[in-house]
Amino acid sequence: MTAAPARITAKRRLGDTLFSGAALAAGGFILLVLAGVAIFLIAQSIPAFLIDPAEIKGQPDSFWQYVGPLVFGTVWAAALALLIAVPIALGIALFISHYAPRRLAQGLGYTIDLLAAVPSVVYGLWGAGVLAPSIQPAYVWLVDNLGWIPLFAPPVSGTGRTILTVAIVLAVMILPIITALSREVFLQTPKLHEEAALALGATRWEMIRMAVLPFGRPGVISAIMLGLGRALGETMAVAMVLSPAAVISIVLTGPQNPTTIPANIALNYPEAHGSYVNVLIATGLILFVITFAVNSAARWAIARRKDFSGAN
């Protein structure tokens, strides 16, 4: 017999080289940007840890005492927003993907996507101008009747500009992100799984529980994390709506609310000078670390279940 055939090498075309080079450059660029931001934050933050804490607004004992209420407020507001938004978003997504008639589902889908396009300053105006004054009587009722629950401890806010109002505004803002992504994931459920469940005698709700939700779980987690990212980083809406104070408090309806890191930076940066600028940037570094941790946790949660799903 003849010798083994020569190895066929792929012909390198110009387009292949260009494209792989461009893709590599794009991938490297994002790392470069991230590193640039991290270096800027760290370099600018160092003075904040060295200065006399008495120079910080409110004269705290240390930088950590200053940033503590802000970290709490950031996480608290985002958690409340998720608590409100996630059940509604999943409900809408399931309705669109599995319950609504096709035409209605399409229209509803567009409307939800449209919500995502509204700028946050508009949500801020709505929250401060419409939602806060109209929800204030409800807060009065809550405090009068449920004041024994620590969440609704008196006194009540006279303007309605509380952390609960902020959480509602944030929930509306992150609703479209979670809904749109979850809907896409639910639509990816293999038809065979669904039909198998139905063939075994499952009702539609049982089919969703057995086939759709387990399949979509990693995608839904990833959607929630994206929403959480937006809630953590939201600036204008919080700054415009909230009545802030440097406190750690779980009261939802009071006049003194813990504020969030981005809102605090937005409020104080315009008139800040000297080392206070470094302090504000240092709080930005803390926010950077928090969001980084949240995203890593999300990636871990998705990776853990990737064998079971198409959404990775």
Place this chain on the structure above:
Amino acid sequence: MKITRIGGIAALALAGALALSSCAANETPSGDGETTSDLSGTFNGAGASSQGSAQEAWIAAFQTANPDVTINYEPSGSGAGRDTFIAGGSDWAGSDSALSDDELAGDFATCAADTKALDIPTYISPIAVIFNIEGVDELNLDAATLAKIFKGDITNWNDPAIAALNEGTTFPDLAITAVHRSDDSGTTKNFADYLNKVAPEVWDADPADTFPYQSGEGAQSTSGVVDAVTNGTGTIGYADASKAGSLGTAAIKVGDEFVNYTPEAAAAVVADSPLIEGRDANDLAFQLNRTTTDPSHYPLVLVSYSIVCQEYADAAKAEFVKAYIGYITSAEGQQVAAESAGAAPLSDDLSAKVADAIASIK
């Protein structure tokens, strides 16, 4: 095909970027207008945001009269404005407080060697105490009661201390919501300074741009405070008088009478206040007489200064500053500020002093 399309998009984006960036902030008007002066060049100021809207109007008017001049004013805040000016980054500074003794002891990079800077009052604005209580149109308050309300010591409108000042008015049993600025502001500092000077036994915190107490509610910017007071119930707040709109404004006790704000009363208290001692004769930094007992005065007022060099290292800058600060403190310039920002025009007496100080700039 694809490549040409991408190329076309890139070209479009590039052209768009060029077109957009070329019409940036300060377009120099074409030179052939009626040139009334030989001033030319670009000049930069920075500082108090309280002066922001007045500066915009002044700059527009001044640039129309002097087409070859470009002026930039960055409302970066009083402290930042003074720092920038001291470091030589701007030609003049706007500031809600005069230079401190420490700052005056140092060097000024913009000024000629071994010369100092001057404080020139250019913008006076009364601060109104605004309130929104159903069924109450008029409200009289003295400094101690006002301080207690904002500090959180008085929490209900039916408090006897308030009733004692307002004979004939019945107040509802309604919780007080005192709204302050949540961002740093010269308005807060002047409001706190008034309370601290007149009622030191209640308002024991040093006046600063930040609201000092953990009480009441915060709202962002003047318009945020006005919105919160308008939309809330039983609310009270403080804001530039020009922004009070249709809200009720409280009369504050001066001597034995209750005085509502007027531009004249605000200008009068500044004109009658003593200058800070031990400074150059042309340094018009006022020690505001907050404790005045003259009922023609309204002592709850914000004075914003222009900080300029006694002698500029660059003669062209001196010429510009004399012309520009001269314009904004003139009757015409003050009228522009009154219309655009609701400021209180300088009194005639004060204008004369300011004109002398400006004439001394070299």
